[in-house]
Amino acid sequence: MSTESLDVERAVRDRYSEAAQAREAALCCPVEYDTRYLEIIPQEIIERDYGCGDPTRWIKAGETVLDLGSGGGKACYIASQVVGASGKVIGVDMNDEMLGLARKHRQAIGETLGYHNVEFHKGRIQDLGLDLGKVEARLAEKPIGSLGDWEALETWQEELRRSEPMIADDSVDVIVSNCVLNLVKPEAKEKLFGEMHRVLKRGGRVVISDIVCDEEVPRHMQDDPELWSGCISGAYREDKFLEAFERAGFYGIQIVKRDANPWQVVQGIEFRSVTVEAYKGKEGACYERNQAVLYKGPWSSVTDDDGHTLYRGQPMAVCDKTFQIYTREPYASHVEAIEPRVEIPLEGAALFDCSQDVRRDPRVTKGADYSESRAAGEDCCSPSESAAPSSGGCC
Numbered sequence: 001m002s003t004e005s006l007d008v009e010r011a012v013r014d015r016y017s018e019a020a021q022a023r024e025a026a027l028c029c030p031v032e033y034d035t036r037y038l039e040i041i042p043q044e045i046i047e048r049d050y051g052c053g054d055p056t057r058w059i060k061a062g063e064t065v066l067d068l069g070s071g072g073g074k075a076c077y078i079a080s081q082v083v084g085a086s087g088k089v090i091g092v093d094m095n096d097e098m099l100g101l102a103r104k105h106r107q108a109i110g111e112t113l114g115y116h117n118v119e120f121h122k123g124r125i126q127d128l129g130l131d132l133g134k135v136e137a138r139l140a141e142k143p144i145g146s147l148g149d150w151e152a153l154e155t156w157q158e159e160l161r162r163s164e165p166m167i168a169d170d171s172v173d174v175i176v177s178n179c180v181l182n183l184v185k186p187e188a189k190e191k192l193f194g195e196m197h198r199v200l201k202r203g204g205r206v207v208i209s210d211i212v213c214d215e216e217v218p219r220h221m222q223d224d225p226e227l228w229s230g231c232i233s234g235a236y237r238e239d240k241f242l243e244a245f246e247r248a249g250f251y252g253i254q255i256v257k258r259d260a261n262p263w264q265v266v267q268g269i270e271f272r273s274v275t276v277e278a279y280k281g282k283e284g285a286c287y288e289r290n291q292a293v294l295y296k297g298p299w300s301s302v303t304d305d306d307g308h309t310l311y312r313g314q315p316m317a318v319c320d321k322t323f324q325i326y327t328r329e330p331y332a333s334h335v336e337a338i339e340p341r342v343e344i345p346l347e348g349a350a351l352f353d354c355s356q357d358v359r360r361d362p363r364v365t366k367g368a369d370y371s372e373s374r375a376a377g378e379d380c381c382s383p384s385e386s387a388a389p390s391s392g393g394c395c
Helices: 008-021 043-047 074-083 096-104 106-113 132-141 147-163 186-199 225-229 238-247 320-326 362-366
Strands: 064-068 088-093 118-122 172-178 200-213 251-258 264-266 269-279 291-295 301-303 309-311 315-318 335-338
Touching: 043 074, 043 096, 064 074, 074 088, 074 106, 074 118, 074 172, 088 096, 096 106, 096 118, 106 118, 118 132, 132 147, 172 186, 186 200, 186 238, 200 238, 200 251, 238 251, 238 269, 291 309, 291 320, 309 315, 315 320, 315 362, 320 335
Parallel strands: 064 088, 064 172, 088 118, 172 200
Antiparallel strands: 200 269, 251 269, 264 269, 291 315, 291 335, 301 309
16 A cells, blocks of 8 residues: 555544544643643543644734644633633634534533634645535535536635635634644645645744654555554654745744653654744845844854844844844844834835845944944933942943
């Protein structure tokens, strides 16, 4: 059997359908959750939760959250409490039994919280435009009886993706997923990363917990349906997992959690849990507004995902887009932002050449005619330092 002939979706669907009925220990990695958020979640959801991490630790109040492969809904109901009444949580899964378990308690959990901000959709995570629930409803109304019917269905699905997408473009603040990306068939994984990028707002992010491996998974393991559904055969090699985010256009990619000990070792290959955070928003034109950033260290230099190199202690010229990115996380704590003394309006800014790394001349930022003089000690202290007893100067 080859990966082409192996029905990955059926292998995954069948195993998780069974796991929705009774807990299967082999599908889970030990994960510690904040127990405050588990109190309102029914035990049958907690018992039938399968994952390798807790990406909900990185979400914030008021956000719109999309959970890919939401399963029985545990992460969605945790996220519901974190984002609060002003936030929204969307779960997407293709397994009917898991969706049934998640939806079963939605009303009761919402009543306990005092608000309803969770919804679940049936769909493939690599095709977030197509709501399979709507497809099933149409098939019930108009069964396929001919090739013409099939072609009409395909045309209707394309129109549905365009006019009523399950998840719209630029509509989500943060995407979370817990041990699901490795279950997607190989030929669909590139599309999956593209779909994540499509639905995120500019400045939005993904926080993905998944199983990765330290060596390539050999062909005979990829052809094993039990290993596929068990999060082994479809695991990315760790470095290639990060490269997949980069190819899709994400930036600021970082491993925020990595298990030192492997979850499983199969034929000498180590499989472990990692949680990766990555951001959307580096697209767009580059404009010159005389801004600079100074990298504080500890490395002598660093290079970002667009190839810009920052040298420790040197004010480097950057375009406005890059400046805005660097002054947000995950970069903000590593650099000092240097604004120009005279602001250049964006609408009047010239294009900036981002193809080279240039040290920003201080006279560009301060202005060529800058000639101010200031006596020692003036304005060198913070308010708290100024209030402290004098010991011969605060600077």
